[in-house]
Every structure is written in structure tokens, then in C-alpha cells.
Amino acid sequence: MSDWMIEAVGITKRFPGLIANDRISFAVRPGEIHAIVGENGAGKSTLMKILAGLYEPDEGEIRLRGQPVRLRGPRHAAQLGIGMVHQHFMLIPRFTVTENVVLGSEPGSAARLDLVAARARVRELAQRYHLDIDPDAPVARLSVGQQQRVEILKVLYRGAEVLILDEPTAVLVPQEVEELFHHLRELRKQGKTVLFISHKLDEVLAIADRITVLRRGRVVGTLEAREATKPRLAEMMVGRPVLFDLEKPPAGDAAEGGPLLELADVTCREGTRTVLERVSLSVRPGEIYAIAGVEGNGQAELVQVITGLRVPDEGHIRLLGADATRWSVERRRAAGMAVIHEDRHRQALVLPMSIWENALLGRHRHRRWRRGPFFRPATIRSHVAREVARYDVRTPSLDVPVASLSGGNQQKLVLARELSQAPRIIVAAQPTRGLDVGAIEFVWGQLLEARARGLGVLLISADLEEILALADRIGVIARGRLVGELARSEATAEVLGRMMLAGGEAS
Ligand SMILES: Nc1ncnc2c1ncn2[C@@H]1O[C@H](COP(=O)(O)OP(=O)(O)OP(=O)(O)O)[C@@H](O)[C@H]1O
Ligand SMILES: [Mg+2]
Incomplete structure (x- = not known):
């Protein structure tokens, strides 16, 4: 019997023009809450998708309870007891909690699907893990925190022993975060293993047993949470000390002029x-x-x-x-007026379009970019390249679709565009x-x-x-x-x- 529940051994994953995971090795104990932290674009989501069978690594091995496994897809990973709770929920609003939980878990047997038994099972699971939720409620009526519980139920229903949560708290209000942590502790108590990603280091220190830090696709180290501090983690993540209390300069000339x-x-x-x-x-x-x-x-x-x-x-x-x-x-x-919209996928970016096109959105009619009816590609590109560098948007080129950027890098691109237009x-x-x-x-x-x-x-x-x-x-x-x-x-x-x-x- 291995000491480890799940291990990554020398995992490498390349995308065109970059290495998202570079010979990553780390190991997770059974029954621990293991956090993964790292900068935007460090490779966290990619690594989790590999462990959940969504991506195939180019090199390296995954071991489950010490045994090498080759995950043939998310369904196969689920059969082996690995389940991922996604950041963008994949629930059908019109369906009930039970229907959503069961959906897709019984391949090819829709006709035999026994909703009565499923409902009882969902209720039983919800009770066992104290995930207070009504199996008959339509998902459309649930709060974000409750929808997340449905996602968790979904992976538990499929028999997950290892639960992977990618930035689960990003969408939650503080009280909901507390509830989620309560649920995660309950899962741990019952022997489940949890992998958890967050950018909020206070949260990580509050919930994790151990923490693995990634930087630019590589493992910087794994620490016991009780030995970790916020400044230490931040420095491991970015490679330099980070100021948490920033100096606030004096306010601008507020007296001048009326309200904006x-x-x-x-x-x-x-x-x-x-x-x-x-x-x-x-x-x-x-x-x-x-x-x-x-x-x-x-x-x-x-x-x-x-x-x-x-x-x-x-x-x-x-x-x-x-x-x-x-x-x-x-x-x-x-x-x-410049606007940084909250929902970058729906309101700020056109995901299939390239970085340089997105950087121009909303101001593409401006004279600066045009000569008569034509765009001036060289001017546009050098301008966008400067902004991308200044805002540290990590990307292999300006021509890749925005969809391929990591979440944080998408946000940085929106900021660059909005703040650079005076x-x-x-x-x-x-x-x-x-x-x-x-x-x-x-x-x-x-x-x-x-x-x-x-x-x-x-x-x-x-x-x-x-x-x-x-x-x-x-x-x-x-x-x-x-x-x-x-x-x-x-x-x-x-x-x-x-x-x-x-x-x-x-x-
Ligand atoms: N499907 C894809 N195609 C091309 N490149 C990708 C793809 N998915 C991720 N990448 C690239 O791989 C790198 C790692 O991305 P990943 O999403 O794993 O980062 P992350 O650590 O989760 O970042 P964040 O904190 O911003 O979510 C990034 O440079 C990203 O642009
Ligand atoms: Mg991510």
C-alpha cells in the first residue's frame, strides 16, 4: 500500500508555443486537503485537468494509490474515483438537483434511469456530508453556493475519493466560503482527499493541510500549511517579495471641478x-x-x-x-468612461478572437488605428504588444485566441485595454x-x-x-x-x- 493517494510524476504538458506543465511531480496524502497555488498562468488548471482525465499529458505518469494509471478521459477518471468540480458550473437550470446530479452518470441507460432511487441516493449523500440541499429544487432557483454543492454532489454520486476544486471560492461570498470549508472538512473527516486551488492565501492557510506552489509550469515546493505564511507563499509564487500593505499616495486634486x-x-x-x-x-x-x-x-x-x-x-x-x-x-x-466588467466571458472579451483583436474591442473605429478604411496592423500590433508586456499578460503570441489564456491573464488583458485609453x-x-x-x-x-x-x-x-x-x-x-x-x-x-x-x- 502506497503512502500516497494520488501522485503526479514528471508530468509535462505543452500547448503551441508554451509549456504549461514542466516535469511536475507532487504527491497527495489520502484524506488531506491539498492546496495548489501559483500565479496566473502557472499551470494549475492544466495540471488539475490532467489529473481529472480531461487532458492527456505529453510526458509523465499519474499514480493512484501507488499504481500507474493512464486516464482515458473524465469518465474513466470518475470510475477510478477522481472527480472535478468545475469553476464554470455545468448545470442545467430547468432541471432539478437530482436530475442534474444523475445526468451523464449512467451511460446509455437513460431508459432505465431510476429517478426515485437516484433521488433517495442524492438525499442520503447530502445528509451524510451535511450538504444541506433539496433534491427536488430546480437548479435555477439555487444560489451560487448551492449550485456549487450540486456540483460537489455530482462527483460524490459518481463515487469520487479524490475531489478536485478549481477556484471554488472565486464565485462565493464570505459566508458561503465558510460553508464550503465546513463541507470540505466534513469530506476530509470521512476520508476523502481534496485538491483545492485558490488565489486567496488566507483561505489556503485556513483550510489546507499541505500546499504545493507552482511557478511558470514548475513545482517550487510543497509545504505543511502550519509552517507556511502568507508572505512566504507569495514570494514562492512570484519569485520576489509582495507588499500586502501598499502605500496609499495622497488623493488627487479633488477640489478641482465638479463630480465626474x-x-x-x-x-x-x-x-x-x-x-x-x-x-x-x-x-x-x-x-x-x-x-x-x-x-x-x-x-x-x-x-x-x-x-x-x-x-x-x-x-x-x-x-x-x-x-x-x-x-x-x-x-x-x-x-x-472606461469599464472593467465583472463577467469577462460575457461582457468584456470575445473568446475565439485573438489577443490583438480583443485589445482593440470598443475602440476599433479610432483614427489612430486606421488609414482611410484600412487598419494599420503594424501600429496596432506594436501598441498591443506594449500593453501586453506592461500588464504582464502571459501569452506565447498576440495571435492566439483569448480562450486559450489562463483566467487571470484574460482579466489582465481587459484591464490593459480599459486603462490604456486615457x-x-x-x-x-x-x-x-x-x-x-x-x-x-x-x-x-x-x-x-x-x-x-x-x-x-x-x-x-x-x-x-x-x-x-x-x-x-x-x-x-x-x-x-x-x-x-x-x-x-x-x-x-x-x-x-x-x-x-x-x-x-x-x-
Ligand atoms: N487549451 C489551451 N490551449 C492553449 N494554451 C493553453 C490552454 N490551456 C491553458 N493554456 C496555457 O497554459 C498556461 C497555463 O494555463 P492554466 O490555465 O493552467 O493556468 P492557471 O495556473 O490555472 O492560471 P489562472 O490562475 O489564471 O487560472 C497558460 O499560459 C495558458 O495560456
Ligand atoms: Mg486556472
Whole structure:
């Protein structure tokens, strides 16, 4: 009997122009929670996909309980007891929890599929692992955290002994993270082995037994979590010390000029529901105004009305002093508004298109890139190449589709595009979600620099640490209403947290 549940031995995986995994070896003990950390593009997801049978390695071996195995696909991996919980959920909203869990697990036997037995089994599994969930609920009605539990149930249903979770907490609010960790500990108690990826080092230190660090496709080392610290991990990841408390430069010249962006009594309805209710706020030059709140309390709608994707039912929006309530997205852009959208896959990038095309999106009509009706490819390419280098977007070339970039590198490309066009006001929704610590430090620095130059920044974030690091003023949103506004000096995580929750219950 081997000491290890699962091992990677000299795993190499190449993609055109790069080596995503370079002779990776590491081993996971049975019944441990093993975290994998590393910079954006370090090769974490690739490695996990190899262990889950989704990719075949070019070289190297996977061993399960000491025995070499050749995984012929995800189904084969599942038969051997390895299951992956994906970051982008693959659930069918109209189906119930049970239907989703069972779906695809009984190849070719749809006719014999016994939903009654399946339902009982799902209930039993949910109880055994304390994954509080109703087997009959349609998935469309579940919160993100509950949907994730369905994904976990799905792999448990298939008999997983090794569960792989790729950035499971990126989509969760703090309370849901706590619940997930509770579930992971429960799984560990019952002997399951968990592989877990996260960029949040505090989380990793809280939940993991051991931690393996990757950098540029290679293993830097494996540590016992109790011997690890945040600065040590960050330094192993990026190869240099990372500042966690960044120096905040003095604010820009706030006195000068009127507000750059103003909302006056903005109300939005969706059917009979009021999703934004009389929201008023203003962002002045040289300040970062942050919207704090539990996700799903109107932040998405707020970004939509501000950026022109939605017209408010009541109220006004002023941009640089002009009434912009009915302006198009393009007109707002032209007036100097840059937008970092939260959902980069749906709103910010065209995945099958190349890096250089995506870098131009939204400003491709600009004179600078054209001579008459023609593009000026050399000008465009050298410009994009500079931005890609400055923002450290890791890619083998400018011609690969954006879909092939790692998640964090996709986000960096959006930032490069939006911040490089000399905006007056930046609307940044969850700008650092999915980024590694080094990249977060860089983005925070960019936003502070913009502020110092007199730009206005509206930051919408679910991350209180981010809000406290950057904001000058903070508005707390709950159920579509601004329930309070504080100066940075009045705000602490506790105060904000209490307002976020109290505001939600009050109405
Ligand atoms: N299907 C693919 N085709 C081409 N290149 C790919 C593909 N998948 C990943 N890559 C490349 O392999 C490298 C490693 O990517 P991977 O997704 O494993 O990184 P990661 O560590 O998960 O990063 P992140 O933290 O940003 O999610 C990246 O440079 C990425 O662009
Ligand atoms: Mg990844």
C-alpha cells in the first residue's frame, strides 16, 4: 500500500508555443486537503485537468494509490474515483438537483434511469456530508453556493475519493466560503482527499493541510500549511517579495471641478421587482468611491445603468456634467468612461478572437488605428504588444485566441485595454477577481495612480480587503438601495459587514 493517494510524476504538458506543465511531480496524502497555488498562468488548471482525465499529458505518469494509471478521459477518471468540480458550473437550470446530479452518470441507460432511487441516493449523500440541499429544487432557483454543492454532489454520486476544486471560492461570498470549508472538512473527516486551488492565501492557510506552489509550469515546493505564511507563499509564487500593505499616495486634486459621475435617484425595475431604488451618489476627480455589498444586491444593475447597457426607469445619470441618462455605451466611452466588467466571458472579451483583436474591442473605429478604411496592423500590433508586456499578460503570441489564456491573464488583458485609453472615470467591477497576489498588487497600484492623476474611480467589489485598501468613500448597497455612506476613516470590515447584512434584512 502506497503512502500516497494520488501522485503526479514528471508530468509535462505543452500547448503551441508554451509549456504549461514542466516535469511536475507532487504527491497527495489520502484524506488531506491539498492546496495548489501559483500565479496566473502557472499551470494549475492544466495540471488539475490532467489529473481529472480531461487532458492527456505529453510526458509523465499519474499514480493512484501507488499504481500507474493512464486516464482515458473524465469518465474513466470518475470510475477510478477522481472527480472535478468545475469553476464554470455545468448545470442545467430547468432541471432539478437530482436530475442534474444523475445526468451523464449512467451511460446509455437513460431508459432505465431510476429517478426515485437516484433521488433517495442524492438525499442520503447530502445528509451524510451535511450538504444541506433539496433534491427536488430546480437548479435555477439555487444560489451560487448551492449550485456549487450540486456540483460537489455530482462527483460524490459518481463515487469520487479524490475531489478536485478549481477556484471554488472565486464565485462565493464570505459566508458561503465558510460553508464550503465546513463541507470540505466534513469530506476530509470521512476520508476523502481534496485538491483545492485558490488565489486567496488566507483561505489556503485556513483550510489546507499541505500546499504545493507552482511557478511558470514548475513545482517550487510543497509545504505543511502550519509552517507556511502568507508572505512566504507569495514570494514562492512570484519569485520576489509582495507588499500586502501598499502605500496609499495622497488623493488627487479633488477640489478641482465638479463630480465626474453623478447618479440622482436612479431606480430600475424588473417586472414587479425593484432592483435599484433611488440610488444617488457622486464620484469626484481624484477619489475612489467604492460600493460594498453582498453580491446580488443590485451591483450588476448599477454597472449596467452607469455604463449604458440599461436605461433607468427613473432618475438621472450625469457624466462630466452632462446628462448622460440615455447615452449609448459608445458615447459614454467616447466621453471618457472606461469599464472593467465583472463577467469577462460575457461582457468584456470575445473568446475565439485573438489577443490583438480583443485589445482593440470598443475602440476599433479610432483614427489612430486606421488609414482611410484600412487598419494599420503594424501600429496596432506594436501598441498591443506594449500593453501586453506592461500588464504582464502571459501569452506565447498576440495571435492566439483569448480562450486559450489562463483566467487571470484574460482579466489582465481587459484591464490593459480599459486603462490604456486615457479615461476620465473608471468603473471597475470586481477588478481583481481571479488574479494572483502579484497581479492584484499591480492593479491596485494602477487604480491608485489613476486617482492620483485626478481620475475618478467607481469600484464595485465584494472584497472588503480591497475596499478598505483603496476607497476614499464607501457606499454600502443592500437590496438595491444605498443603505449608508462612510468616509474611509469611519470604515472597518466589521462596520461594513454589519451594514451590508442589516440593510439586507431591513426591507
Ligand atoms: N487549451 C489551451 N490551449 C492553449 N494554451 C493553453 C490552454 N490551456 C491553458 N493554456 C496555457 O497554459 C498556461 C497555463 O494555463 P492554466 O490555465 O493552467 O493556468 P492557471 O495556473 O490555472 O492560471 P489562472 O490562475 O489564471 O487560472 C497558460 O499560459 C495558458 O495560456
Ligand atoms: Mg486556472
